[in-house]
Amino acid sequence: MPWDEATPDPVAAIAAARAELGDTFQVHSGDADYLFVFGADAVRWFYAVDEAAASKGVADWRMLLRKLPDELFLGRRTLPHELFGRDDVARYRTLLDGAIDGAIREIDELGGEAMLDAFSLTRRLGHRLGLASWGGTAFVRSPVFDQLVGLFDQLDASDAFVRPDLVAAIAAVGKAEERSSLADLVALISEIAAESTSESxxxxxxxxxxxxxVEPEAAVAGAAQDLILVHLGSMSNLFAAIGWLLIDLALRPDLAASAMAESGLLERCALESTRLAQRSIMMREVMAGAVEVPDGDRTYRVPRGATVATLLPLTNRGSPDLERYRPERWKGRRLADISHLGARELVTTFGHGPHTCPAQPFSLYAMTEAVRRIFDRYAVTPQFTAVEPRRSQIGGVARSEEAAVLRFDPAGSQSPHDRLT
Ligand code: HEM
Structure with a gap:
């Protein structure tokens, strides 16, 4: 695995192993064992398995520990799941609109014919969307916003799977830079909270x-670390998914025009862009005794401590049809026709079963609203013909191998949605 030894393209390496060994095979790497599964029965089992038997939480924690300081995981009192209730998401919607205004203002400031890398734009937007939602508007005001962005980008937990080649060097210096960024973030968040109104x-x-x-100083530090962990979690997928939606529509102007006129179609595009950009490894670490994984032909007994895994870039693109960008394959948030798939679970955007992403409605709203507002205001022209996913990445929604530069020209006429004039 790429965190144990140099593997320039881990997705291609696992695809090659599957071509040679079939849909179920074992990988021994470092001091860990992985059972990779790609068949319909095994993947269905994977998404249904009980957390107590095979844990997503423990597998994710092990992955994130390759980058984040261990102490950030101790004593947390806020789980991301708790921040996506119906009332929370309704409150976030207003904040998201303001955050998108902020991003659009930054493009405006570059003047006509602004040239921007899609992912640099959406990364700052993702910080605005997240920090405004789980922090408040005080956290996205200049100049603290830029300081927060710098520190979060340094601490970025997704380096563990986007740049797995770096984790040995990070461990060798005892996560020194990460510890320093974490301390600075706690101090800055505490300062912003102390100086700002309750409303903001x-x-x-x-x-x-x-x-x-808890006594006040420890309470603020504890809450700041809760906020930091939630925000780091949000950085894994959201900004990259908005980037791909922007790119996919910029490459397809006719589809973009139709999607601007029909919000259902725009959401189907968001699902389709996410499906094709998925680079996620999904993992469950076996907890108690052993688990039995059925793969159609036989049953594999996987012992405690081993990890069962599957890889979305291989399942989500598992047929010539699935290689194509076809938003009409979605009906609402589900695939319209699964007769050609052995199991619905062989295509994943936001997950299945008990671990389905709690932030799905929030994320789809953020993706569609951000892209709709951008296309309303600008003619968006790609300065490329295709964008390649980053080869070293194994986890989350793909980042790009190279910059994906878009040109933003003010649209000929302003739409009624535009609130920045
Ligand atoms: C486009 C954006 C997003 C995509 C594509 C996405 C995708 C996913 C997927 C595929 C899973 C299931 C993983 C598995 O079964 O192992 C998941 C779970 C999860 N996601 Fe998201 N996600 C997105 C945004 C977010 C955001 C913004 C947050 C906020 C912090 C978030 C928090 C979570 C959490 C906490 C879980 C675990 C749920 C559980 O274990 O019960 N996600 N996400």
Missing amino acids: TAGFRAIMARWAD
Whole structure:
């Protein structure tokens, strides 16, 4: 695996192993064993398995520990799941609109014919969307926003799977830079919370309420670390998925025009862009005794401590039809026709079963609203013919191998949605 030894293109390496060994095979790497599964029965089992038997939480934690300081995981009181209730998402919608305004203002400031890498644009947008939602508007105001962005980008947990080639060097120096960024983030967030109104730090105050029994200084530090872990989690997928939606529509102007006129179609494009850009490895670490994994032909007994895994770039593109960008394959948020698939679970955007992404409605709203507002305001022209996913990455939605530069020209006429004039 790429965190144990140099593997320039881990997805291609696992695809080659599958071509040679079939849909179920074992990988021994470092001091760990992985059972990779790609067949319909095994993948269906994978998404249904109970957390107590084979844990996603433990597998993810092990992955993130390759980058994040261990102490960030101790004593957390806010789980991301708790921040995506119906009322929360309704509150975030207003904040998202303001965050998108901020991103559009930054493109405007570059003047006509602005040239921007799609992922640099959406990365800052993702920070705005997230920090406004679970922190509050105080966290996206200049100049603190730029300081926060710098520190979060350095601490970025997704380096563990986007740049797995770096994890040995990070471990060798005891995660020194990460520890320093974490301390600076806690100090900065505490300072912003102390200096800002309750209204402008509404999300952070809600997290603070979970620390009411602790003396004030420790409570703020604890709540700041809760916020940091949630925000780092949001950085894995959201900005990259918005980037691909922007790119996919910029490459297809006719589809973009139709999608701007029909929000259902725009959401189907968001699902289709996410499906094709998935680079995720999905993992479950076996917890108790052993588990039995059926793969159609036989049953594999996987012992405690081993990891069962599957890889979305291989399943999501598992046929010539699935290689194509075809938003009409979606009906609502589900595939319209699964008769050609052995199991619905062989295509994954936001997951299946008990671990389905709790942030799916929030993310789809953020993706579609951000892209709709951008296309309303600008003619977006790609300065490329195709964008390649980053080869070293094994996890999350793909980043790009090279910059994906888009040109933004003010659209001929302003739409009624435009609120920045
Ligand atoms: C386009 C954006 C996103 C995509 C494509 C996405 C995708 C996914 C997928 C595929 C899973 C299931 C993983 C598995 O079964 O192993 C998942 C779970 C999860 N996602 Fe997302 N996600 C997105 C945005 C977010 C955001 C913004 C957050 C906020 C922090 C978030 C938090 C979570 C959490 C906490 C889980 C675990 C749920 C559980 O274990 O019960 N996701 N996501």
